[in-house]
Amino acid sequence: MLDPKLIKEKPEIIRKMLSDRHVQFDLDGLVNADSKRRELIIKTDELRKQKNQVAAEIATKKKTGQNADDAIAKMQTVSQQLQALEAEQIKTESDYNKLAMTMPNLIHESVPLGADDTSNIQVKTWGVIPKFEFKIKDHIDMAQDLGLVDLERAAKTAGARFYYLKNNLVRLNQALIHFALDYLAEKQYGLVQPPYMINRGSMEGAIIADDFESVIYKVQDEDLFLIGTSEHSIAAMHSDEILEGKDLPIRYAGVSPCFRKEAGAHGRDQKGIFRVHQFEKVEQYVFARPEDSWKEHEKMLTVAEEFYQKLEIPYRVMLLSSGDMGKVSAKTYDIEAWMAGQNAYREIVSCSNCLDFQTRRLKIRFRDKTNEQTQYLHSLNSTLVATTRTLVAIMENFQTKDGHISVPKPLQKYLGSSVI
Template sequence: MIDLRELREHPDVVRASQRARGADESLVDSLLSADADRRAAVSRADELRAEQKAFGRTVGKAPKEERPALLERGKELAAEVKAAAAAETAANEALTAAHKAIPNLIIDGVPAGGEDDFVTLKTVGEPRQFDFQPLDHLELGEKLGAIDMERGAKVSGARFYFLRGVGARLQLALLNLAIGKALAHGFTPMVPPVLVKPETMEGTGFLGEHAAEVYHLGDDDLYLVGTSEVPLAGYHAGEIIDLNDGPIRYAGWSSCFRREAGSYGKDTRGIIRVHQFDKVEMFVYARPEDAAAQHEQLLAFEEDMLQAMEIPYRVIDVAAGDLGTSAARKFDCEAWVPTQNAYRELTSTSNCTTFQARRLGIRYRDENGKPQVAATLNGTLATTRWLVAILENHQQEDGSVVVPQALQPLLGTDVLLPKQ
């Protein structure tokens, strides 16, 4: 949730953020109204409780003949207090609903607009010029005995797959390299639960506009996570964490699940857009004033991994309307996919400022010992989709694939050969 003090002091900033996102500006006025109503309801209820307390002392000291009238007034006052308490509860609920309807405030400099309005910040490497007709990642995966979509569909349905043989080994090598790099940068590795409670999913902002993407187990009222960002954010929910020695960094390795609702007909071939995949996700708790610098570091770690894979990529500053509820700024790294003649997203890193931590009750103590709301950030370090770019960019005419040098020690080979 956004800071209500920011709303009260700078409502035009919140309105501008909504405009840049293409979101409803009227929600700002609704929240201002709900905030004012709630403060008025709290004040009225407090006044009546104080009056009731003082009145009780008066009754005890009153002459006997005055007490019947005072007791009658006491009953009236009790009813007023009860009604005021109910109004306070309703005002709190209305404020919470209005508060949750506003996405995070974008950071200055974020491009306005939607999915196609990103700004390219840099391009690294040149797309390879093939002297043969390149195969797409699925054709290569089938030749290598690495990807089996047909049996994935037979077992689980569309957009499921098996990674087998060198495909499974390639993913494990990639994710192990990512964990190794995370360790070198001071991250604590985590294998989190992939089922979470509603309050954890909602706290991270995934039950708003993204609710259709999430798998829900109704009998248990649990959600399958689409990223380990969710359980890692919930890890310190309701706690005061220690940031005196700097940010807290976790690297979560988990399976992830997405319904891909609304993507019918998009990327149906291969493993670009699937319902289940594995990922190493970086997650950081920091002081708000350190969040921007931490965001740049997460981006640098992602670029280091991409460069280790020896594939061309570009970095984009994602436009406000494509940020999602929790992010105040997001950088995507998109790798070149030869057979699509296009850059496709492999990583994202988001600065969520204090938005998630405010929802989840995560605080730290400042230099005066006063609790303050922490900032949270996240970023992808490797995921199953990376196999698409690795296979296509490093393929040879005979269907073999050269293994990036950084992965060769983990795979024990420098080339993946087609099955005979």
């Protein structure tokens, strides 16, 4: 949610942002609803003041034995008018909030303008793309040959885009999680295992719910949604709180399963365990002072890069365009890992600065002293590792001529082996 003052005083900034994002939005409707709700606030306040004055007049007349019929009649008229205005105010506030909660975030000046991913900018590459002296396989064929994934039985049990991990791939998946948590703990992140289901109010604080209805799972007959990432739970963890400025920044490492409908792309490179409905993820989430958030954004990206450098997985960093990044983010970097079996880079990390977009919706503020005015925090999020996609990168990039998989060095101590 954006600052209402900005909508009221500088709608041209919002209009440009919508144009740059290539988003259709009823800005005029929002501006009109905002103007109307402000007028209604003034009118209802005036009527409440008038009602209090008439009430005092009635009390005085009754106390002094005067006839209060005219004042009582006036009270009835004012009360009816107030009731009608309050009903109109509730509807106008509802209309305004519905629109305001679907408006995208502002865009940082460094974000390239464009309608889609063709306008994304490659910031850097790291690592050497592996070369093989034998015919390589993709992760689907490798998993079948080594008995590591069962897609057919998962489809029978749950449907498409589900999987059974088996044998040493289960252990490698857990090794990634353990290594990620140890890595972030060393960097002074607080470890959090959040609720895997949250209510609508919390979900709407973290995302623009209307855009995610088609990708998030809803629990039938319950005010609960399965999280698509631990970001959703952690964002809402401090809702309606005022944090101490001395404790900032607050850095969390969230670990959780993630659940997504993942409708859309098809093809062999989207099969297997790359794009699935359920996976584990370790997420970075940071609450920061507004003046520190861009520094924190770059730091989170560096933390993610170092993680993949330790795993020796080649990657590139992409700065997403205005039309390709999510509506909640003001700026997003993606890290795309090289997938040898697909002969392509594929996204494995998304790193975003959301400014005060989420914290306004969730009413999360901070102050430095008890008597100082509160300020909204900035919130940032970044994948550290989404395990299934990283498993794909490891399987394809570290395959050996004899059909096995070399285990990256940092994971060997967790797995107890250097090869699968």
